[in-house]
Structures are given as structure tokens and as C-alpha cells.
Amino acid sequence: xxxxxxxxxxxxxxxxxxxxxxxxxxxxxxxxxxxxxxxxxxxxxxxxxxxxxxxxxxxxxxxxxxxxxxxxxxxxxxxxxxxxxxxxxxxxxxxxxxxxxxxxxxxxxxxxxxxxxxxxxxxxxxxxxxxxxxxxxxxxxxxxxxxxxxxxxxxxxxxxxxxxxxxxxxxxxxxxxxxxxxxxxxxxxxxxxxxxxxxxxxxxxxxxxxxxxxxxxxxxxxxxxxxxxxxxxxxxxxxxxxxxxxxxxxxxxxxxxxxxxxxxxxxxxxxxxxxxxxxxxxxxxxxxxxxxxxxxxxxxxxxxxxxxxxxxxxxxxxxxxxxxxxxxxxxxxxxxxxxxxxxxxxxxxxxxxxxxxxxxxxxxxxxxxxxxxxxxxxxxxxxxxxxxxxxxxxxxxxxxxxxxxxxxxxxxxxxxxxxxxxxxxxxxxxxxxxxxxxxxxxxxxxxxxxxxxxxxxxxxxxx
Amino acid sequence: xxxxxxxxxxxxxxxxxxxxxxxxxxxxxxxxxxxxxxxxxxxxxxxxxxxxxxxxxxxxxxxxxxxxxxxxxxxxxxxxxxxxxxxxxxxxxxxxxxxxxxxxxxxxxxxxxxxxxxxxxxxxxxxxxxxxxxxxxxxxxxxxxxxxxxxxxxxxxxxxxxxxxxxxxxxxxxxxxxxxxxxxxxxxxxxxxxxxxxxxxxxxxxxxxxxxxxxxxxxxxxxxxxx
Numbered sequence: 001x002x003x004x005x006x007x008x009x010x011x012x013x014x015x016x017x018x019x020x021x022x023x024x025x026x027x028x029x030x031x032x033x034x035x036x037x038x039x040x041x042x043x044x045x046x047x048x049x050x051x052x053x054x055x056x057x058x059x060x061x062x063x064x065x066x067x068x069x070x071x072x073x074x075x076x077x078x079x080x081x082x083x084x085x086x087x088x089x090x091x092x093x094x095x096x097x098x099x100x101x102x103x104x105x106x107x108x109x110x111x112x113x114x115x116x117x118x119x120x121x122x123x124x125x126x127x128x129x130x131x132x133x134x135x136x137x138x139x140x141x142x143x144x145x146x147x148x149x150x151x152x153x154x155x156x157x158x159x160x161x162x163x164x165x166x167x168x169x170x171x172x173x174x175x176x177x178x179x180x181x182x183x184x185x186x187x188x189x190x191x192x193x194x195x196x197x198x199x200x201x202x203x204x205x206x207x208x209x210x211x212x213x214x215x216x217x218x219x220x221x222x223x224x225x226x227x228x229x230x231x232x233x234x235x236x237x238x239x240x241x242x243x244x245x246x247x248x249x250x251x252x253x254x255x256x257x258x259x260x261x262x263x264x265x266x267x268x269x270x271x272x273x274x275x276x277x278x279x280x281x282x283x284x285x286x287x288x289x290x291x292x293x294x295x296x297x298x299x300x301x302x303x304x305x306x307x308x309x310x311x312x313x314x315x316x317x318x319x320x321x322x323x324x325x326x327x328x329x330x331x332x333x334x335x336x337x338x339x340x341x342x343x344x345x346x347x348x349x350x351x352x353x354x355x356x357x358x359x360x361x362x363x364x365x366x367x368x369x370x371x372x373x374x375x376x377x378x379x380x381x382x383x384x385x386x387x388x389x390x391x392x393x394x395x396x397x398x399x400x401x402x403x404x405x406x407x408x409x410x411x412x413x414x415x416x417x418x419x420x421x422x423x424x425x426x427x428x429x430x431x432x433x434x435x436x437x438x439x440x441x442x443x444x445x446x447x448x449x450x451x452x453x454x455x456x457x458x459x460x461x462x463x
Numbered sequence: 464x465x466x467x468x469x470x471x472x473x474x475x476x477x478x479x480x481x482x483x484x485x486x487x488x489x490x491x492x493x494x495x496x497x498x499x500x501x502x503x504x505x506x507x508x509x510x511x512x513x514x515x516x517x518x519x520x521x522x523x524x525x526x527x528x529x530x531x532x533x534x535x536x537x538x539x540x541x542x543x544x545x546x547x548x549x550x551x552x553x554x555x556x557x558x559x560x561x562x563x564x565x566x567x568x569x570x571x572x573x574x575x576x577x578x579x580x581x582x583x584x585x586x587x588x589x590x591x592x593x594x595x596x597x598x599x600x601x602x603x604x605x606x607x608x609x610x611x612x613x614x615x616x617x618x619x620x621x622x623x624x625x626x627x628x629x630x631x632x633x634x635x636x637x638x639x640x641x642x643x644x645x646x647x648x649x650x651x652x653x654x655x656x657x658x659x660x661x662x663x664x665x666x667x668x669x670x671x672x673x674x675x676x677x678x679x680x681x682x683x684x685x686x687x688x689x690x
Contacts, residue, residue, distance in 0.1 A: 281679075281680060284680065285680065291565070295563070295649075299649070302548055322645075322646065326643070326646065326651060326654055327654065329615065329617065329654065329657045329658050329661065330653055330654055330657045332657075333657045333660075333661065351647075352548075352551055352646070352647050352648045355646060355648055356648050356649075359648070359651060363651075363653065
């Protein structure tokens, strides 16, 4: 864990805002899909239009050929001429004709300068029609004797044009709305993200009480702020705990360290080798004690830092039984009766840690039990919890000191010569925390009742 | 005695080499797991001493690979102070013993010797006779000059371990590993001391003199010429 409040730059967004980028991508995607949609619609309309025009031309051709059918080519040419000329007197219904003979235009409303392009199925596309209509479609029919008749129709392009202009207007409106609302909406979002960033910066600057606002909101940003706050809460707890521990370590190790130092000095200045050896041995023993304390502290840190992934299904009563077995001889030696009652209680845990937790509680209870007293160890199910209770008949702990018990280096006031480094119950607290277990102290009148409630684990069938 | 040492820290390696060669052993030291793996697979060593954290392949993986290759050389793990969890991992990986740094040279030698004796002992004897003391392994009974000495199961286990390693100093940690192997938690000193002191007083009551000697700061020893 490295924490350096003096490092120069707090992390900042160094490129364009992610929200603006997302908004731009969204607008672009919207525009592209809009254009594609309009293009599709135009294509559909124009192909329907084409089909309709073709059907009309075919019907018209049927009627025209019917009228000029039979007789000599000359006669047919005459009839056709009559139809084409009569056409000029009729209202504009889109129909267009051209009668040709020997490559010359004889009559009709398709101008000689109009461009005819052949397309599939004998159809001709006409460009350059007169009367405002730009385009048309026609079929060429041979009348014999070098005469041909073009039967055609002008295209209706209005719907297409309207469609394109309406769509363009709609797209422009949408783009305008995006330009106006987008920055405002992303500004709102950015503001909330910024608030979280600011809280993190304040913590970074050393203000561990800073929290991100807006955690009460029920949306994703509320959840984000809530998560950040939970993390800051944990950091705050760790920092305070760490400061607390370092103070205590400094305080508690100063004495043995000072003693170690003076013994080493005495060994250096010793008159004879034998005395120097003796003092060195004493110094080594003191070093061992200090190492043991360190080791216990590191164990606590390890238990606290463990990941949930290491937990496995185990029986709390089995772990407690192992601890009871382990301490049976110690209890016998202290003249204390060790009573164990159990009920099958599956939990999720790390076996060696749970055994240590139970062992430390039992060890503690035996230590403070009067000769002839009883230590009761009980494992039972209670309202969705697996509960381990260790009860002694010792002097108990005064109400005011109960919170203190779980802290590192805490030792009862009247322990006198009872051995211990004051870390046993701190390890219990650390292990409990890692298992999501609750610890409670109660007055057992007389004596102390210590309870650890683990969340009960219900194995899924078939596991 | 040929020892393979996997240790990347020069000072720590020097200490181990001094301790082992001081006792007439020969140490091949490797700083990388891969090299140690190759050497241990190719040659017959009596004991492997493996540091957990080294460059390349770590000690744990090295031993796992060796055990997978059916190399059954006894292995002792070295690790840094206060890593209870790594102790369990070490034993799970096929390690036979576990020693936390910093350690006494005597403790290291005692551990290595115990591993050697364990691997060299071909068959478990039915009875270990130490002068007038008879430890009947199969029957799990103890007799002093023919008279039965009543011991609890754990007291018997401790005596059995001391008897198997007679004339050798064993530490509390070694007793803990041998007698409470299933616990895999750091030694509970008062548990060891209570059981040990009860064993000693029972033996003393039977024999009239203390049979288990205390070696200051190092451990305990039982002599083979008890009378």
C-alpha cells in the first residue's frame, strides 16, 4: 500500500469528455440512420412509381395498338397520326407520344432533342421532356413501312421531392435539438461525476471525511456515489485504525526495545565473556518476544486483508470442537471444566482462521476463570445465524471497557502476571470481520459471555 | 548430507550455507526457481530448502512441479514473518516443514536433521527402547522398568516424537507440527507447554528423575541412555 499525498497531479480527464464524445457519436449515428431511412423511402417510392408508370404505359399501348390494328402500313400510320395529333387537344394526363418515319419525327410531344436511353425489357428512359416534366418512360412500337410509334408517360417526381425536403427539414430540426439539449444533458451528468471526482480529490488531499454528494439518488450515479462513499468509509476506517495501531505499536514496543538496547549496551561493556554471553542470550529472548508481537500483528493484518474468494463451506461446530480439543489439557491444568454443546452449523469460512478464533476465545476464557470454574462453549443455530458462545465465570469486563476489548494491545487492568501480548481478541475481531460475523460481549453474571454470530450458510442441494 | 537451497537473498543464503556446512553438509544454492527445479529433478538431494518468494518460478510452484514429477525429497519452506496463510499453502503444496524468518541456525539444523531422519527411517519400529524407558508405538503404551505410565493421547504423541528423535534437540514448533499436524495454525504455545509439562511430570513421577531435558532457548531432548 503506497499512499503519497505529495504526488503533484491529481488525476484529471486529459482528453475530450467521454460524455461529449458519446453525444457526438450518438448524433452522428442518428444522422446516418436518418439519411439511410430517407434514402430507403425514396428508393421505395421511386421504384413503386416506376412500376406504376410501366403498367399504365402497357395498358395505353394495348389501347393504342387496338385502335390502329389492321390494314396497310400506310393506313396504320394514318391512324397513329390521328391519335398523336388528337393527344394535343386533350388535357395533360402525362401521356406522351412520338410518331417517326424514316428516322424523322412526324408528330408527337416527345421533342426530337430529348435523349432516349435504352433500359431492361425494351423500355426507354426519356430525358428533356417539355412541359416542366424532366423525365419519362416509353416503349417503341414498329408500325411497319419504316414507321415507329413511341408510347410513353412522364414521371411523377413530386412525392419524391417532397419526401426528401421534409426529411431534410426533420433531420435539421433534430440536429438543432441535439445541439441545444445535448450539452445541457451531458453538463448535468458531468456535474454529478465532477462532484464524485471532487470528493475523491479532497480525500486525496488528506481530508478523509469527504464524501460524494448525491448518494441518495436512486439512479446509476446515486449508486456510483454510494459505492465511492462506502469505499471512502472503509479507507477512513483503515487509516484511523492504522494510526491507532501505529501509535500503540510505537508505545508498546518502546519498552521492550529500550530494554533490548540497554541489555546490548551492557553486553558490550561486560567485564568478562561469560557475562556478555548471558546478556546476549537475554537480548535474544527479548528480540523473540518482539518478533512474536510483530508476527501476531501481521496475522491480524492478514486475516483482515483476506479476500472472500478463500472462504469455503465448513461446519462451525467442527471447528469449535477442534479448538475445544486443543485446549482441553490447558483447561485441565488450570482446574477449569470445559463444557461443549453443539448443533450442526454450516458456515462459509477459512477453517484455520475459524479454529484460531474459537481457540483464542477459549484461551481467553480459561485465563480469566477461577480454579474450579466452568467454561461453556456452545455452537447453535439462531435466526439465520450460526452462533458460537464462550462463557466463563471470571471477573467479566465492566460495561465501559467492552468496546476496548477487541482492540489491539488491550489488556484488562487486573490481569497482573497473566501472560499475553493483548492481541488475541484483536485477532478474533479481525477474523470475525473477514467472515462477516458479529461479535458481542455480555455480562454472564458472574463472568463474561462472548458471542460470535456467523451468517449461516445453506448449501444448495446437489453441491 | 546434500542440500538444495532455493534462495535469492544473498545474506539469507549465506546463513543457511554456513549452518549446513558447519554441520558437515553440502549446499547447492540456486537463486531462481527454474534452476532449482532442474537440479532437484536431475540429482538426488537429501533435503530441499525453499524460499517462498524468489525470482522466476516461486518456491511453492517449484515444489508442486517436483511433487508432480514424483520427486519425494523432503522439503522445508522458508518464509517471511507472520504469514500464517502461506504456512498452510506450503504444506498443501507438498512441503514437509515450515520455518519463518528470522530463524536460529540451531532451529534450522534441527528441522533439517528431523527431515533427514524421517526420510531415512525405513520401517517404523514397534518399540523404541531408551535405556529403561520403553515406548511401544503400536500399542501406544509407555513403560518405565516394566511399569506402565499412563499418558493422554497427545502426551504419548509428544513422547513418541521425542523418542524418535532421541539425543536430538526438538523445538516447540517441531513438536507442534508433529503432534497437531491437522491444525495448520501457528503453534499455540500454552497448549504445547501444558501437554509437555504434564508429560514431564508423569515421567518424572514414574522414574524419580526428569527424563526430558530442557535446552535453554532451543527446545527439549530425550537421551537414549535413560536409567
